[in-house]
Amino acid sequence: xxxxxTETRAAEVDAVILVGGQGTRLRPLTVSxxxxxxxxxxxxFLSHLLARIAKAGMRHVVLGTSYKAEVxxxxxxxxxxxxxxxxxxxxxxALGTGGAIRxxxxxxRYDTAMVFNGDVLSGADLGAILNTxxxxxxxxxxxxxxxxxxxxxxxxxxxxxxxxLEFLEKTEDPPTDQINAGCYVFKREVIAGIDAxxxxxxxxxxxxxxxxxxxxxxxxxxxxxxxDMGRPSDFVQGSSDLVRGIAYSPLLEGxxxxxxxxxxxxxxxxVILVGGxxxxxxxxIGAGSRIDDSVxxxxxxxxxxxxxxxxxxxxxxxxxxxVRIQDCVIGEGASIGARCELEGGMRVWPGVNIPDSxxxxxxxx
Ligand code: GDD
Ligand code: MG
Numbered sequence: 001x002x003x004x005x006t007e008t009r010a011a012e013v014d015a016v017i018l019v020g021g022q023g024t025r026l027r028p029l030t031v032s033x034x035x036x037x038x039x040x041x042x043x044x045f046l047s048h049l050l051a052r053i054a055k056a057g058m059r060h061v062v063l064g065t066s067y068k069a070e071v072x073x074x075x076x077x078x079x080x081x082x083x084x085x086x087x088x089x090x091x092x093x094a095l096g097t098g099g100a101i102r103x104x105x106x107x108x109r110y111d112t113a114m115v116f117n118g119d120v121l122s123g124a125d126l127g128a129i130l131n132t133x134x135x136x137x138x139x140x141x142x143x144x145x146x147x148x149x150x151x152x153x154x155x156x157x158x159x160x161x162x163x164x165l166e167f168l169e170k171t172e173d174p175p176t177d178q179i180n181a182g183c184y185v186f187k188r189e190v191i192a193g194i195d196a197x198x199x200x201x202x203x204x205x206x207x208x209x210x211x212x213x214x215x216x217x218x219x220x221x222x223x224x225x226x227x228d229m230g231r232p233s234d235f236v237q238g239s240s241d242l243v244r245g246i247a248y249s250p251l252l253e254g255x256x257x258x259x260x261x262x263x264x265x266x267x268x269x270x271v272i273l274v275g276g277x278x279x280x281x282x283x284x285i286g287a288g289s290r291i292d293d294s295v296x297x298x299x300x301x302x303x304x305x306x307x308x309x310x311x312x313x314x315x316x317x318x319x320x321x322x323v324r325i326q327d328c329v330i331g332e333g334a335s336i337g338a339r340c341e342l343e344g345g346m347r348v349w350p351g352v353n354i355p356d357s358x359x360x361x362x363x364x365x
Contacts, residue, residue: 009130010057012110013185018100019046019118020066020091025231028331028349029314034068036118037075038235039297041242041252041278042260044075045229046118047082048242048249054083055250056126058114062107064100066091098200105191113191117182121238123225123248124183132220133185136162139215140190140207143183145226153228154180154203158219167207178219181226190215232329232345236310239295240276259291268304275309286321303338320356 023035030038036046053061061084063072069090079086089104101115114130124143133141142164144156155174157165168174180203194206210217225247227238241247245256252260259273265283267273275293279285283296286304296302296313303321311328319325320338328342331350336342339358346361348354354361 009134010127011059012112013058013130014108014110014113015053015058015061016064016101016104016108016113016115017046017049017061017118018064018097018115019072020064020069020094020100021119022067022094023119023230026235026329028347029312029329031350032332034071035229037068037071039278039280039295040121040229040235040239041249041276042262042280043249043251045121046072046076048121048251049116049118050076050079050082050084050086051250052126053114053116058126059083059085060109061086062104063088063118064091064104065089066094066100094199096199096201098194098202098206099198101186101191101202101206102194102196102200105188105194105196108188108191111188113186113188115184115186117228119229120182121225121227121229121242121247122181122183124181124222125224126183128222129183129220130185132162132218136218137216138185138218139187140210141185141218141220142207143181144178144219144221145181146177146221146223147179147226148177150174150177150179154207156180156219158221162218162220164207164211164217164219167203167211169201169203178221182228232312233310233327236293236295236312239278240293243276243278246276262298280315297332314350 019036023030037044073088076086087107129143155168157176227234229235229238242249243260259277261279262281264281265279267285268287270288271285272290277291277294279296280298283300285302288304289302289306292309294308294311297315299316300313301318305322306319307324309326311325313330314332316333317330318335322339323336324341326343329347333351334348335353337354337356341360344362
């Protein structure tokens, strides 16, 4: 018998990444950029996932795209720079998560496909998930994690042998805090069995259907780092966890610390950059400002004395002197006048110009 290492196994697995969603909860950042391409710890979010896929030994990647489909190919091309071979499949009308998986079927090369939600930051051992699938001779294996509040996710109870009992997508009273982590291993023939050419949700239709048909669906539970990047607070937390090395990315080996600043940006004296802050290309950070636990995209200007906490600042934004920003999302090219205070989940739309004023903006102001 030939002994297969995890890596040789992974080389014969297709990676499929679902990146067609609209990223509604991250508006206005996703008005111009699809969610998986937003800068996170100095790279588009998807680059971190692709690097993990490559490191696990997979080579062939299919991206299921729809919303702003062209952006992905423009950036990643054929994938050779990452040591991958990337193909792109475009849904003219979004087909839903199940439809997207079915839609890439004729690009699959192997008997096993590992499917990823394109907005999950995870430290899971992908080889271990593949092993659970292959050794358990499963039709489908789901990566599962425990979270404090499972209501926003798919709740997935399993029995003592790890067999999935139910799949309950976003319910008010989930039976378990064990949730779908957004990474699945499929036998290729199971993908062939999904209805083609119509909108279908893998969570609401395909998984419940497989379970009622008696398919062998296994759960692989672990306690690795895990975060869905879909909401602003999670996006900021995920990016800062990457910068600080709390979440792992092969792209950041040897570069983790309190902040990550692109070499093309200028940081004046007396500036404090902490909490896993990342600063993109061509930013100018003025004297005496403090930026804590925040993500600044490219070309952001922060004038002296400003304080930014827990926020996402899109490309080309200008933040005036002595501004205070906390828990906010500032859209591309907006300008925040000197001495303004913004807090409590405020979202400033792209190009908006708030004059110098010292006015305080908060949801209850
Ligand atoms: N190609 C394509 N077409 N991709 C899609 C489509 C589509 O129609 N709809 C969504 N996607 C992609 C999104 O881009 C994202 O990467 C992924 O599928 C999941 O969509 P989200 O919109 O982020 O779903 P969610 O976070 O509410 O819930 C999902 O993820 C949770 C874990 O993060 C579900 O799978 C839950 O069960 C799960 O717990
Ligand atoms: Mg999500």
